[in-house]
Amino acid sequence: MPREKAVIRSDISKFRWTLLQMKKNWVGYAMVLPFFILFFMFTVIPVVLSVVLSFTTFNMLEWPKWVGMDNYIRLFLDDDIFLTAIKNTMLFAVITGPCSYLLCLFFAWFINELRPKIRSFVTVLFYAPSISGNVYIIFKTLFSSDQYGIVNAYAMKLNLIQKPILWFQDENYIFGLVVLVALWTSLGTSFLTMIAGFQVVNQELYEAGAVDGVKNRWQELWFITLPSMKPQLMLGAILSITSSFGFGQIITDLVGFPSPNYVVHTIMHHLGDYGGMRFEMGYASAIATLLFFMMVGANLLVTKMLRKVGT
Amino acid sequence: MVADLKQKYIAYRNKRIIQKGPSSFKRSINRSKGGDAAIFILLGIVAVIMVLPMVYAIVQALKPLDELWVFPPRFYVVNPTLKNFSDLFRLMGNSWVPFSRYIFNTVFISIAGTAGNVLLSSYAAYAISKIHFPGRKFLFSVIVYSLMFNATVTGITNFLLMTYLGWVDTYLAVIVPACCTTFGLYLMKQFMETSVNDSVLESARIEGASENRIFWTIAMPMVKPAWVTLIIFAFKDLWNTGQNMYIYSEQLKTFNYAISQIVTSGIARSGVGAAATVVTMIVPITVFIISQSNVIQTMSTSGMKD
Numbered sequence: 117m118p119r120e121k122a123v124i125r126s127d128i129s130k131f132r133w134t135l136l137q138m139k140k141n142w143v144g145y146a147m148v149l150p151f152f153i154l155f156f157m158f159t160v161i162p163v164v165l166s167v168v169l170s171f172t173t174f175n176m177l178e179w180p181k182w183v184g185m186d187n188y189i190r191l192f193l194d195d196d197i198f199l200t201a202i203k204n205t206m207l208f209a210v211i212t213g214p215c216s217y218l219l220c221l222f223f224a225w226f227i228n229e230l231r232p233k234i235r236s237f238v239t240v241l242f243y244a245p246s247i248s249g250n251v252y253i254i255f256k257t258l259f260s261s262d263q264y265g266i267v268n269a270y271a272m273k274l275n276l277i278q279k280p281i282l283w284f285q286d287e288n289y290i291f292g293l294v295v296l297v298a299l300w301t302s303l304g305t306s307f308l309t310m311i312a313g314f315q316v317v318n319q320e321l322y323e324a325g326a327v328d329g330v331k332n333r334w335q336e337l338w339f340i341t342l343p344s345m346k347p348q349l350m351l352g353a354i355l356s357i358t359s360s361f362g363f364g365q366i367i368t369d370l371v372g373f374p375s376p377n378y379v380v381h382t383i384m385h386h387l388g389d390y391g392g393m394r395f396e397m398g399y400a401s402a403i404a405t406l407l408f409f410m411m412v413g414a415n416l417l418v419t420k421m422l423r424k425v426g427t
Numbered sequence: 428m429v430a431d432l433k434q435k436y437i438a439y440r441n442k443r444i445i446q447k448g449p450s451s452f453k454r455s456i457n458r459s460k461g462g463d464a465a466i467f468i469l470l471g472i473v474a475v476i477m478v479l480p481m482v483y484a485i486v487q488a489l490k491p492l493d494e495l496w497v498f499p500p501r502f503y504v505v506n507p508t509l510k511n512f513s514d515l516f517r518l519m520g521n522s523w524v525p526f527s528r529y530i531f532n533t534v535f536i537s538i539a540g541t542a543g544n545v546l547l548s549s550y551a552a553y554a555i556s557k558i559h560f561p562g563r564k565f566l567f568s569v570i571v572y573s574l575m576f577n578a579t580v581t582g583i584t585n586f587l588l589m590t591y592l593g594w595v596d597t598y599l600a601v602i603v604p605a606c607c608t609t610f611g612l613y614l615m616k617q618f619m620e621t622s623v624n625d626s627v628l629e630s631a632r633i634e635g636a637s638e639n640r641i642f643w644t645i646a647m648p649m650v651k652p653a654w655v656t657l658i659i660f661a662f663k664d665l666w667n668t669g670q671n672m673y674i675y676s677e678q679l680k681t682f683n684y685a686i687s688q689i690v691t692s693g694i695a696r697s698g699v700g701a702a703a704t705v706v707t708m709i710v711p712i713t714v715f716i717i718s719q720s721n722v723i724q725t726m727s728t729s730g731m732k733d
Contacts, residue, residue: 134561137559137560137561138560138561141558141559141560141561142560143554143558143637143638143639144554144555144558144559144560144563144638145554145560147550147551147553147554147558147638147642148550148551148554148555148563148566150547150550150551151547151548151550151551151606151607151612152551152566154547154603154604154606154607155573155607155609157588158581158585158588158603158604158607159573159581159607159609160569161584161588162580162581162583162584162585162588163576163580163581163584165584165587165588166580166581166583166584169584176587176590223470223473226466226469226470227470229458229463229466230470236719236720238470238474239719239723240712240715240716240719241474241477241478242473242474242477243715244477244478244481244708244712244715245477245480245481247663247667247711247712247715248481248707248708248711248712249666249667249669249683249707249708249711250667250669250683250687250704250707251480251481251484251704251707251708252480253687253700253704254480254481254483254484254487254701254704255480257483257484257487257697257700257701258480258483263498263499264495264496264498264500265500266483266499266500266502269498269499269500270499272499273499300476300477300480303477305610305660305726308722308723308726309726309729309730311723311726312723312724312725312726312727312729313726313727313730315723315727316727322456322457323456325457326456326457330457331457332457332459332462333457333458333459333462335457336457345730346730347729347730347731347732348726348729348730348731349730350730350731351729351730351731354574354575354731355574357575358574358575358576358577359577361576361577361579362577362579364579369687384579387579387582387583391582391583391586392586392672397583397587400583401583401584404579404580404581404582404583404584407576407579407580408576408580411575411576411577411580412572412575412576415575416575
């Protein structure tokens with residue numbers, strides 16, 4: 117495709133050729149510049165800066181003071197709540213990430229079996245919770261702590277329980293409920309990617325497959341569909357994993373901050389606590405840096421694994 | 428017996444394929460009736476689970492006060508009323524800042540941020556996918572890596588940056604970062620790469636058209652589904668802007684923030700709270716329904732090839 121590749125120049129060095137190309141296509145740099153200036157300012161610099169600040173103490177009033185690894189040592193040896201936060205975040209990501217990914221994949225598959233008109237209607241039904249802002253607040257009414265919450269009301273009516281359960285205050289239920297709500301809102305962009313992925317599979321492959329001995333829809337999925345939509349599977353995985361680390365706001369809205377006995381205290385909350393309330397920016401940066409490496413690490417690991425599937 | 432039936436079925440299928448061509452049997456290759464039924468039932472159950480909370484929000488919003496406190500609570504409404512909505516608007520009228528101000532803030536932020544986002548990321552996507560300048564592959568891989576973490580990570584240092592720039596408590600703090608979301612650029616680049624024809628661009632270049640002109644008159648009209656999708660995604664995010672750590676003054680807060688104050692301000696207003704929830708969810712859902720086919724078309728090119 118690139119026309120330059122066709123021209124083999126032996127008379128000039130690679131370096132000079134690159135310079136020539138840069139000069140010839142200068143307009144390309146002009147076009148990416150506005151976006152990348154902002155991207156650099158609001159994404160690249162913040163990430164680098166938070167790594168640097170994580171080795172300092174900084175309260176926004178005085179100049180940052182270099183303290184080496186102290187913040188990290190304090191995080192792991194002195195801060196029990198942080199250890200809880202890390203445990204919860206990991207648990208949350210390990211449950212909601214794969215579950216939401218599989219939900220996206222399988223329901224996109226099921227929806228793809230429907231007729232086109234019904235298909236787009238059902239797509240809206242499944243996608244709606246994830247785009248409707250804070251509509252998940254309604255779960256607070258459904259699982260309300262008095263007998264007017266619909267779950268308590270019916271459980272009491274059927275004599276399953278004697279008195280209302282304080283769903284969002286009882287340590288036994290909070291984690292499960294929050295995972296439930298998170299999954300409810302998790303059929304987002306990743307889900308749309310899968311829906312679209314199923315539609316671009318070449319239909320003739322299915323007929324060819326049937327001739328070659330593909331016997332049922334599971335085999336069809338495994339041998340034909342999934343290999344054809346591998347690019348969508350990759351993107352879907354990245355989107356699902358990244359969002360599985362980002363359910364902090366839902367937890368705060370449903371359970372409040374801090375949560376009872378820190379049962380659903382995540383790294384996001386710890387970060388907000390130290391960065392947004394106590395203004396210990398160095399310490400908060402150390403938390404942010406760890407979160408950054410956790411997210412990128414999880415993504416790289418999973419995409420590396422996915423790349424191996426089917427090759 | 429079963430094998431017999433199967434033989435008959437295959438004979439029937441082959442006959443039909445011969446008579447009417449393979450397309451008439453396309454949907455039924457490798458599809459069993461039982462499997463279809465199982466999928467249909469499963470889809471039905473989960474669809475109900477997905478929809479029920481939202482339906483319940485709508486039902487709650489339509490209930491008059493006495494029905495809100497019926498035990499056990501009902502999943503339907505006997506005397507639907509719009510009183511909760513009118514109460515909501517009355518409460519809005521009593522707010523500290525005129526409520527129209529919140530609405531203006533949300534609309535302004537959404538429009539400005541969306542416009543900036545679509546413009547900047549389309550320009551960058553066009554350059555990366557269609558102009559062969561050295562370094563474009565590197566820039567794109569940076570974008571892909573940036574999809575692997577979210578804004579929580581950069582929140583603290585962004586706050587410091589905003590303070591340094593003096594943008595705290597201005598619209599800029601919300602609008603400018605929204606202009607450089609990388610997922611928009613990613614989608615646009617993938618779509619341009621597959622759906623803008625290189626030879627058309629080439630002949631325009633030979634005619635002497637500038638890249639800017641080619642971008643506006645050839646590339647952008649060809650990628651309509653992609654910019655519609657970018658508009659939807661950017662708009663959806665900005666519309667749902669709630670509490671924001673950069674904004675303190677009440678005059679600059681958003682509609683969503685004001686609504687969530689009403690929702691969380693006490694159990695006595697549960698009907699009004701539900702009405703508020705319904706109001707917030709209507710806009711993004713409607714926008715998605717209108718633009719669904721464009722969005723799906725864009726997503727179909729979004730896969731990550733390596």
